[in-house]
Amino acid sequence: MARYIFITGGVVSSLGKGLASAALGALLQARGFTVRLRKLDPYLNVDPGTMSPFEHGEVFVTDDGAETDLDLGHYERFTGVSARQSDSISSGRIYSNVLEKERRGEYLGKTIQVIPHVTNEIKQFLATGDDEVDFMLCEIGGTVGDIEGLPFFEAIRQFIHERPRGECILMHLTLLPYLAASGELKTKPTQHSVKELQSIGLAPDVLVCRSEHPIPEKERAKIALFCNVRLDAVIPAYDLKSIYEAPLAYHRAGLDQAVLNAFQISPAPRPDLTRWEDVIDRLTHTDGEVKIAIVGKYTQLEDAYKSIAEALTHGGMAHRVRVRSDWIAAEDLEAKDGEHLLDGYHGIIVPGGFGERGTEGMITAAKYAREKDVPYLGICLGMQVAVIEAARNLAGIADAGSEEFDHEAGKARFTPIVYHLKEWVQGNYKVQRTLHDDKGGTMRLGAYTAVLKPGSRISQVYDDATEIEDRHRHRYEVDSRYIPDLEKAGLSFSGMSPDGRLPEAIEYPDHSWFIGVQAHPELKSKPFQPAPLFASFIGAAKEGARLV
Template sequence: MSKQTKYIFVTGGVLSSLGKGIAAASIGTLLKNSGLKVSILKADPYINVDPGTMSPLEHGEVFVTDDGAETDLDLGHYERFLDESLSQNNNFTTGRVYSTVIEKERRGDYLGKTIQVIPHIVGEIVERIKRAGEGKDILIVEIGGTVGDIEGLPFLEAIRALRAEVGRKNGMFIHLTLIPYIKVAGELKTKPTQHSVGELRRIGISPDMIICRSEMPLNRELKDKIALSCGVEKNCVIESVDSASIYQIPLAFLKQDILTPIAEILELGELKPDMSVWDSLVKRIIAPTEATTIAFVGKYIDLKESYKSLTESIIHAGANLDARVNLKWVDSEKVDSENVDEILKDVDGVLVAGGFGERGVSGKILAIKYAREHDLPYLGICLGMQLALIEFARNVLKIEDANSVEFNKECKNPIIYLIDSFIDAHGKEQIRTHKSPLGGTMRLGAYECEIKPKTLLAQIYNNAKSVKERHRHRFEANPKYKPDYEKAGLIISGESKGLVEAIELKGHKFFIGVQCHPEFTSRLTKPNPTILGFISACIKNAK
């Protein structure tokens, strides 16, 4: 008989965006560093099947796992905090649950019964939670949204039923809520928390622990009031105060002895996490000795959540290099030939991030040209690599109509073309692809990249022969132009079964473009080598 997985269910109250994901990941980090096998699941009540076709303006970043799942950005936080690679089992939505139940009904799996929210929808949610927890000591389950949301009711019923099934020693409820500060009155108010917990109790869930998000620390009297009114033990009221860095949260929780009540409720014995390495890295985030400034060139700079993994990976690299990386956000739509010199004259490096569509492309190409001509460290990610190829083709190889079929389907020199064209021309190559719901072919998930020896890429990956990184894109670099590039000094330093994975400029301080998204595999304790190499070059350039 397999060992019973223990569950920690995390819900949110009052309003969204309070940081349930960070709180869940922080608890997971402490438990993992205590020697337990831990995983995390995000259950999203929205009806979309996944965030893959949702606008960045609507949902922020789409995080991609090794197995090609397009998931909620909270999974990125989970991976970065836990240093674990998660899968499509670690994130699901209402849309996915209903799709599965309807498919089962159409196949006759329910033997013609009437399909209802209880037991069928709730039962499917419970099964998915159990599947994610297999083989783990503890599974942390974060329920998206806020208590009181109509779409969240089946999820709350599912965790209530699962806790009843496994018993108190195998399941606990943590509720994260806002303690607002009313400036005029000069007071922190607990009433919204009391209402939120009341709503939970109405549906049969009594929290075992309350985590309080607030702008300032809570005094003992206030914590005792929350404990009394919400029916939890006094040591089960934990504060989560605004911090300079999200990576301080596990340390703040540890300081408040959060693991003692968790260990008591779940009968885990004494827990003593080793957070020494984490602590030293956090100190470097807060008070580093070096500094550098990079231009972050993109078109979603007003919505920085769209680049969440990338900005976090830059923080990881900075912490490991003991440097503060200042980001100069550059709206690529506002860059032109008249102002590019002025915009980039005071930076130590240029980063062009991934993206879709033609908007802002001309500004990105101008920034790439500036970095190439001024020997400024450059990193191009996904579209950033493709545009570096287009810029080089136009300005060095003098191919005037060089373009991507994404921007001009009829271009005579398609430097970048659809992956379908590559597969058609190289039928023998086994390229794993996914069909998106919108009909396009995509490369999603982890792919192996063979690294050319004696290149900058080989150097930053410690002379590894190959490496796996994650992808999310539809367009590929056309290998037809490879001889022309290499003859002119642009090296193809990484390939995957004939597909161009990485490029670099010979004789340049640091000029790399990668087709993958290296930010998806970066962790605080293990920064991604590509990002680390780029930030290191920027620090040297600053000196």
């Protein structure tokens, strides 16, 4: 049976619960324990799949096809444990499950209520797989007191009450604001946040206090006294230059030891922090800088491309270079002479996205990279626009475009080099979709195999592998009927689906480094195991910057 750590937040949102959870998971691993991390989100969306990137940041996709909160990306990057569908739940999913059971008559005519039906559904989710690991870390989104989160807090209260004593603890993150006028940190918001928790039957065992200033010992003692927490369980959390400093910083602050003390695990195994010391060494001791342009649709919010930003950092670690990423709005490249915004960069990335907006700017970026011999990595839509660019400017299909763009306009304007995917094979099953299906969960989602052309650059990137597996999230595909004409024009289709129907990777053999992939390799990148494509891309950028 797993021990449970519930992570909650108070005072304000965006305190870093996801990062603290991921760092704690990494520290428990460093002490020899096995972990799994989960996210409970109170919003009523079934999942983040249909949310705007401006609303919720990126959607993180698991191997088994779940569209989840970006915090699951933190969990994977810090622990290396692949997330799955059972690691992410929302109020929308819980209520949907309950109502489906009610329609099937599973409640035998009972009146359906939050207690016990909704809370039982949450507890069932919490208990899934608890015999697989030593520790289950469960982060609850939002802040204590939010009306949406009350069923989750009540379910956790019941869950803790029903488990054997000593199997569950609660870790609460709060903010200690600094008032410049009085020159002091204020502990009252933390006290009120803990009081709010206590009013619903929960009491924290460990307090993590975010602060921009050092927390004096007398203030820690005050917090411990008024919040009924041991002094050594009041953990300061200060701002860091890099999120990858978090495991070592939290270890120095005593977080992992405080958690083990709360579980009365003594003597505690000594931690092996070699992995994280190496990560920080690679991050801080670098030999120069490469400049990467990320040409995207959602550049106003960096969290919309969180995994790409982190994968670039990991690629830089692999080559001991700093990666300076500049976010360039694709629409800005559509202006006259807009391509000059790309001058001076050592590499160009065009990431995924949906809809027509900005796509002409992305096509300009692909054309610029091809003609100027600048390393180019196209991901999902970034691969598709590179194919469209090749069709227009190399294969002589002047009106090459995508069904997605025509669908938005309501009329045909393009030769559809990219088409809406209506059926594909997933395992042993054929999946079928139409344009009129619901939007949520209807894409090609999760891990799929790509068969690589022997001797191709992408095969070399993956150590001469003939097959790779990466995660997908898209509903449009490059039409394989155009492959012969495009290959005659110089574009090589170096990766295909196992049945040979769906293009998975493209490249220009005579280019210094130009690869497009339909999948999202950034989702599996980790600081101690960079995604091969990102590591190779940064290596090519490093060569272009003459740092080798």
